[in-house]
Amino acid sequence: MSATAFRQVTQDRSLYVPAGLFLVLLCAVAFRGQGLFTNNGLAGAILVATPLILTALAITPIVMAGRGAVDLSVGPLMGFVNVTLITWLVGNGITHPVAIIAWAVGLGAAFQLVQALVIIYVRVAPIIVTLSGFLVLSGVNLMVMSRPGGVAPDWMLSWGAGTSVFSPVLLLLLGAFAIWGVLRGTMFYRNLRMTGADERMAYTSGVQVDVVRIIAHMVGGVFAGLAALSYTALISSGDPTQGSTYTLQAVTALVLGGASLSGGRGGALGSTLGAINMFLISYLLSTFNFGTVSGFVTQMAFGLILVGSLLVNVFVISRRTVA
Amino acid sequence: MRRSLTGTMGALIAVSALTTTAWADGVDQLPANEKKIYEVVDPQVPLGASAYKDFKPKKGPPWKIGYASSYAGNTWRAAALDAVMNDLLPRSKEAGLVSEVVVTQSDLKDAVQIQQMRQMVDDGVDAIIICCSNVTALNQTIEYAYKAGVPVFSFSGYVTSPYAINGAANHAQGGGEMATWLAEKIGKKGNVLLVSGIPGFASSDSFDKAAKEALAKYPDINIVGEVAGKWTDQVAQVEVQKFLATNPTQIDGILTQGAQENGVLNAMLQSGRDMVPITLGGEASAACYWRQNPEWIDAGFHIWPPRREMQQMWEIMLRTLQGQGPKVQSFLRPVLPFTIDDVRAAIPEDCDLNSTDFVEPKADGWFPSAIADQYFERPADPWKPVAQ
Numbered sequence: 069m070s071a072t073a074f075r076q077v078t079q080d081r082s083l084y085v086p087a088g089l090f091l092v093l094l095c096a097v098a099f100r101g102q103g104l105f106t107n108n109g110l111a112g113a114i115l116v117a118t119p120l121i122l123t124a125l126a127i128t129p130i131v132m133a134g135r136g137a138v139d140l141s142v143g144p145l146m147g148f149v150n151v152t153l154i155t156w157l158v159g160n161g162i163t164h165p166v167a168i169i170a171w172a173v174g175l176g177a178a179f180q181l182v183q184a185l186v187i188i189y190v191r192v193a194p195i196i197v198t199l200s201g202f203l204v205l206s207g208v209n210l211m212v213m214s215r216p217g218g219v220a221p222d223w224m225l226s227w228g229a230g231t232s233v234f235s236p237v238l239l240l241l242l243g244a245f246a247i248w249g250v251l252r253g254t255m256f257y258r259n260l261r262m263t264g265a266d267e268r269m270a271y272t273s274g275v276q277v278d279v280v281r282i283i284a285h286m287v288g289g290v291f292a293g294l295a296a297l298s299y300t301a302l303i304s305s306g307d308p309t310q311g312s313t314y315t316l317q318a319v320t321a322l323v324l325g326g327a328s329l330s331g332g333r334g335g336a337l338g339s340t341l342g343a344i345n346m347f348l349i350s351y352l353l354s355t356f357n358f359g360t361v362s363g364f365v366t367q368m369a370f371g372l373i374l375v376g377s378l379l380v381n382v383f384v385i386s387r388r389t390v391a
Numbered sequence: 392m393r394r395s396l397t398g399t400m401g402a403l404i405a406v407s408a409l410t411t412t413a414w415a416d417g418v419d420q421l422p423a424n425e426k427k428i429y430e431v432v433d434p435q436v437p438l439g440a441s442a443y444k445d446f447k448p449k450k451g452p453p454w455k456i457g458y459a460s461s462y463a464g465n466t467w468r469a470a471a472l473d474a475v476m477n478d479l480l481p482r483s484k485e486a487g488l489v490s491e492v493v494v495t496q497s498d499l500k501d502a503v504q505i506q507q508m509r510q511m512v513d514d515g516v517d518a519i520i521i522c523c524s525n526v527t528a529l530n531q532t533i534e535y536a537y538k539a540g541v542p543v544f545s546f547s548g549y550v551t552s553p554y555a556i557n558g559a560a561n562h563a564q565g566g567g568e569m570a571t572w573l574a575e576k577i578g579k580k581g582n583v584l585l586v587s588g589i590p591g592f593a594s595s596d597s598f599d600k601a602a603k604e605a606l607a608k609y610p611d612i613n614i615v616g617e618v619a620g621k622w623t624d625q626v627a628q629v630e631v632q633k634f635l636a637t638n639p640t641q642i643d644g645i646l647t648q649g650a651q652e653n654g655v656l657n658a659m660l661q662s663g664r665d666m667v668p669i670t671l672g673g674e675a676s677a678a679c680y681w682r683q684n685p686e687w688i689d690a691g692f693h694i695w696p697p698r699r700e701m702q703q704m705w706e707i708m709l710r711t712l713q714g715q716g717p718k719v720q721s722f723l724r725p726v727l728p729f730t731i732d733d734v735r736a737a738i739p740e741d742c743d744l745n746s747t748d749f750v751e752p753k754a755d756g757w758f759p760s761a762i763a764d765q766y767f768e769r770p771a772d773p774w775k776p777v778a779q
Contacts, residue, residue: 103513112509112535116502215596216525217435228531230509303501305527309591313500347506354507355514357493359476364463366496 076337082326085381086341089324093348100355108231115230115302117347118237119146122295123314124321124339125244126176129251129284130194131322134264134331137194139285140315141183141201142292147311148205149175149296154218154306163221173293179205180289184282202315209308218306227301240298244291248336256283264331320374321346326381349373417441417719422765428723433563433597435526436549441556441717442537444768448517448712449540452777453483453490456708457511457519461504463496465623466674466747467650470697471522471547478698479705487777488709501528508543512536518708523548523559526593542711546704547695548593549721556711557721558704559594565694565726566598566648569670570605572690572728573644576668580611581643584634586620586627586655588648594695595622598648606646615640620651624676627654635662645669649694653677678734678750679742685731693727697749699757706763709773716768727752 077083103109123146127139149172157163157171183201187194220228227236251257259280262270271277299311325342327334349370358365417440418429429438448454458475462468475492483489493511497504504524509532511519519541521529530552533543537554549557573583583606588595606612616634620627627647635642635658642664647655649672656669656677666684671677671691681687693699703724711717729750737750751757764770 101514103510106513108509109513112506112513116506116509119502210590215591216527218527225531230531230535299502302505302531303525303528304531307501307525307528307591310501310525310528317500350503351506351510354495354510357491359494367498 073337076335080326080335080338081384082328082333082381083338083341084384085377086325086338086345089345089377090341090348093345093352097348097352097355100352103355104351107233110233111235112230113347113351114233114235114238114241115228115298117344118241119295119299119302120314120317120321120346121241121340121343122244122291122298123318124325124343125248125336126288126291126295127318127322128288128327128334128336128339129260130180130288131327131329132260132264132331132334133281133284134267135187135194136330137187138198138319138329139180139183139201139288140195140198140319141179141205142288142295142318143311143313143315144202144205144209145176145179145289145292145311146296146299146314147209147308148179148212149293150300150311151209151213151306151308153296153300154220155213158218158221163223165221165223168221168224169297172297173290176291176293176296177286177289180285180292181282184285187285188278188281202312206309206312209311213306213308216305216307216309220300220304224301225304228304237298237301240294244294245336245340247287247290251287256280260284261332264333266332317346318343324374324377324381345377420718425762425765428561428564428725431564431567431601432561432723433549433600435551435593436563436597436723437551437553437557437720439553439720441720442554443542443556443711444716444718446542446711446716447714451517451712452488454488454517454712455490455515456492457508457514457516458492458494459497459504459508459511459519459521460494461497461522461524462499465621465650467622467695467697467749468522469747470749471701474698474701475520475705479702482774483705483709485776486774488774501525505529505532508532509535512539512541516541518712519543520704520708521545521550523592523594524550525591526551542708544704544708544711547697547700550593553720555720556707556717558707559700559721559723560694560726561723562594562597562694563601564723565692566600566602567605568726568728569692569694570602570646572692573646573668573670574606574609574612576688577612577644579609582613582615582641584631584642584645585614585617586631586645586647586651587617588620588622588651590619595648598694602646615642620647620654622648622650624651624654624657624674627651628658629654631655631658632661635659635664643667647672649673649692650697653680656680673729673749673751675738675742675746675748675750676744679738679744679746681731682734682738682740682742690728690730691734691750693729693752693757696751696757699751699754702754703758706758706760706773707766710763710767710770713771713773715770715773718766718768722758722766724758727756 077087130137130139186197259275263277263280321342325338353366418438495507533552533555543555545557547559618630653674653676668688672694
């Protein structure tokens with residue numbers, strides 16, 4: 069798998085910047101201390117970064133399908149799965165792992181199916197549909213659970229301990245990569261890229277663009293379900309409001325990973341690198357002690373790194389188009 | 392299915408049995424006048440015995456402290472941080488108790504706060520202070536810290552983890568008292584606007600819950616609206632302005648949480664309506680308006696004085712690290728009313744209506760050491776310098 073990833077990085081120019089930034093950040097973190105490179109440090113990193121990686125993955129197929137389809141609803145959707153899981157399932161004594169996982173994945177896919185149908189058949193711009201999804205779910209989440217509380221099922225409690233690298237959370241992540249790996253080999257993936265690059269041309273070439281869009285959304289929904297599972301493991305409880313903060317982070321990770329918001333370009337590797345980079349930036353900044361001005365310095369530094377790498381990214385990618 | 396139900400029931404019974412015994416162990420050990428503070432309390436606040444009764448730190452003093460703050464964007468947080476960096480830390484350094492304070496900010500993102508706390512633990516801090524966070528999300532991380540010998544102290548808000556020590560005013564009691572004061576002040580009848588803090592946050596929810604319960608006792612009082620001020624004057628001002636502009640209803644009083652009342656006051660002043668009683672939580676700006684209009688109201692409430700709450704937690708932390716053995720998981724303080732005379736003593740006649748400071752209880756007025764001693768198994772003066 070790492071060999072394929074390596075080949076991808078060397079071949080795809082849009083991955084140069086995220087991969088480069090990743091290496092730079094890794095060196096910087098190593099230089100600042102050894103904390104990350106211990107068993108506990110890595111275990112914690114996987115635990116904390118997985119929900120972000122998976123939400124970034126969840127919006128990747130949808131944005132690849134074009135029409136500027138940035139799925140803003142992904143954060144609250146993850147929150148929705150989280151609170152319903154805790155309130156409706158665990159609250160009613162349903163704690164069997166199969167039921168929990170099926171609920172999370174199924175609910176994510178079902179919600180995305182609805183969004184896809186509205187986008188295709190009601191013909192509203194995707195950004196409006198997903199923004200509505202964001203607002204509706206943000207409210208619904210507070211209705212399902214008015215304040216943070218509840219407990220994750222017993223078997224999930226140990227997931228959030230973050231003391232072992234080979235935890236179930238890592239399995240969730242690998243599972244998502246495996247799904248993506250299988251998809252890459254299918255006709256759907258090629259059609260998805262075609263649809264995103266030029267929907268009209270794809271249609272005239274006989275691609276069923278509507279079906280492609282529906283599948284893209286449902287795959288995204290499955291990833292959002294997995295993200296919700298890892299998030300539930302992270303906080304071991306339910307939280308109606310935190311999910312929303314993930315939307316912006318996931319979109320940032322996506323763009324940082326070299327995906328194009330206008331569609332056609334993007335992939336799991338880029339989004340993953342983008343999400344890991346965001347984690348590393350945050351980790352790196354936390355190793356400094358800025359004292360009383362810490363709040364402002366952290367946010368400013370975070371923003372500057374993002375803007376800087378995006379600028380470089382645009383430069384590298386646009387040179388490719390010229391050549 | 393049935394089996395899992397029985398299992399859950401069993402677990403529930405076991406847990407409830409545990410809490411009863413734990414309660415007997417924790418709060419019941421306190422003297423009667425302190426126990427009173429725990430009578431009206433948010434049911435989620437953990438009242439068991441502390442896990443740190445026999446705690447000994449890994450090393451030190453001097454200790455290295457981590458402050459994993461979750462937000463930096465309002466005057467209250469700034470005052471709390473200022474209390475650490477410019478008062479408590481220098482004094483502790485001088486006494487040889489603390490060597491360094493590491494501060495991080497997570498901008499209200501739980502996942503980032505979790506990462507920062509774990510980083511602090513891995514980095515070898517001796518104790519972590521957090522503030523008014525999500526009540527459940529950090530529990531696994533707090534346990535992680537506990538297992539590494541690092542106690543976690545939550546000030547101005549609780550977390551439900553048995554491995555944390557909480558210190559705050561009894562926000563439920565505060566919400567109840569402030570609501571009752573307002574209800575009496577407006578003559579037990581009329582329309583009240585409720586300005587909440589950040590819904591979903593511990594202290595904010597405790598306050599609202601008890602405030603609503605207290606107002607429900609007055610049948611002629613209606614809560615005509617509820618907005619969230621985010622504990623930030625500017626946000627509260629915009630939210631209240633929006634409400635007043637779109638709701639022509641008569642408002643007879645505004646019940647707002649602390650640290651945002653000046654925004655509420657400004658919104659009322661700009662609306663052109665007649666001034667109504669507003670609950671004050673200690674902002675020097677709104678207190679200044681009161682000083683200039685002494686007839687406006689007759690009481691304010693220290694509900695979460697930032698510097699004093701931080702000082703309370705700091706002293707609890709020092710005592711715990713010194714092995715004094717805290718008796719309870721949650722140190723609750725009663726909400727202290729203050730009068731116009733207190734305001735006159737605290738701020739000058741030509742005070743600043745836009746001040747970002749707070750009127751706070753006297754240094755030893757919030758958590759006096761004589762009372763603090765009763766909360767510990769082996770009490771001693773926490774500030775006693777260490778022989779170097």
